[in-house]
Amino acid sequence: MKELSRQRCHGGWQCVYSHASESTGTEMRFSAYLPPQAGHAKVPALYFLAGLTCTEETFMIKAGAQRLAAELGLMLVACDTSPRGLDLPGDAEHWDFGVGAGFYLDATEAPWAPHYRMGRYIGEELPALVEAQLPAAADRRGIFGHSMGGHGALVTALRQPQRWQSVSAFAPIANPVAVPWGQKAFSRYLGADTSRWGEWDASLLMERRPYPGTILVDQGLADAFLERELHPRALQDAAGRSGQSLQLRLHEGYDHSYWFIQSFIADHLRHHAGQLAA
Numbered sequence: 001m002k003e004l005s006r007q008r009c010h011g012g013w014q015c016v017y018s019h020a021s022e023s024t025g026t027e028m029r030f031s032a033y034l035p036p037q038a039g040h041a042k043v044p045a046l047y048f049l050a051g052l053t054c055t056e057e058t059f060m061i062k063a064g065a066q067r068l069a070a071e072l073g074l075m076l077v078a079c080d081t082s083p084r085g086l087d088l089p090g091d092a093e094h095w096d097f098g099v100g101a102g103f104y105l106d107a108t109e110a111p112w113a114p115h116y117r118m119g120r121y122i123g124e125e126l127p128a129l130v131e132a133q134l135p136a137a138a139d140r141r142g143i144f145g146h147s148m149g150g151h152g153a154l155v156t157a158l159r160q161p162q163r164w165q166s167v168s169a170f171a172p173i174a175n176p177v178a179v180p181w182g183q184k185a186f187s188r189y190l191g192a193d194t195s196r197w198g199e200w201d202a203s204l205l206m207e208r209r210p211y212p213g214t215i216l217v218d219q220g221l222a223d224a225f226l227e228r229e230l231h232p233r234a235l236q237d238a239a240g241r242s243g244q245s246l247q248l249r250l251h252e253g254y255d256h257s258y259w260f261i262q263s264f265i266a267d268h269l270r271h272h273a274g275q276l277a278a
């Protein structure tokens with residue numbers, strides 16, 4: 001792992017790293033905020049998965065999370081949204097598929113399958129690397145995200161609840177099998193057999209196997225993607241059927257942007273800190 005930058009921030013360090021990824025077969029970048037407490041002890045790590053078109057920088061620059069993370073002693077880790085630099089046919093034609101749109105799943109179809117393995121990357125490889133190279137506690141991991149990344153966070157925790165002690169989401173794509181963004185991505189990454197898509201759909205997973213803890217989800221009611229792509233009601237229905245403890249909060253006037261995330265980031269950090277406390 002190479003350290004690309006390191007800058008002082010709220011008594012800790014804002015860093016960017018790159019490494020050769022086994023999951024994607026490419027060089028991947030991630031950013032990490034190391035709170036002051038990480039100077040002398042292992043701290044809980046909270047992973048953020050960003051949305052379509054974002055990079056490992058977006059959350060760290062726009063969410064305004066570092067000040068409170070420093071107070072709470074939380075490490076923040078933000079990865080990229082797909083492999084880059086492969087130049088696969090069709091990987092850069094659409095902003096909602098391919099580069100910047102890896103959907104945090106493991107593709108099964110050519111030409112995506114050997115590289116678009118963001119499920120394995122975020123589920124296994126990145127935490128193992130972070131815990132080996134940075135002062136992150138291996139038994140206190142949280143995950144959250146926005147939109148495509150909110151979907152990724154929910155799916156990652158629902159698929160492997162024993163590995164994630166806390167989870168939350170901002171405006172997640174709650175039921176990707178039922179909406180255009182999800183159908184476009186899943187049909188290409190996972191193939192035409194829709195019976196295989198459910199393993200990567202947060203609402204379908206939650207209905208079958210609830211996560212053993214409360215999940216916090218915030219959604220803006222002025223979000224332009226709400227009706228067509230996000231469907232938080234599907235998550236609420238799934239939680240009702242499975243007994244999942246879900247705190248779904250709907251906010252008048254808030255849209256899909258990082259202004260919305262910045263407005264509620266403190267609640268998410270406190271939610272995670274509470275569940276990740278040693």
Ligand SMILES: N[C@@H](CCC(=O)N[C@@H](CSC=O)C(=O)NCC(=O)O)C(=O)O
Binds near residue numbers: 052095146257258
């Ligand atoms: N088409 C636009 C918009 C892309 C966009 O809105 N991306 C969202 C995530 S959408 C779901 O995953 C985002 O977080 N954008 C970054 C931001 O800073 O707001 C485009 O091409 O930009």
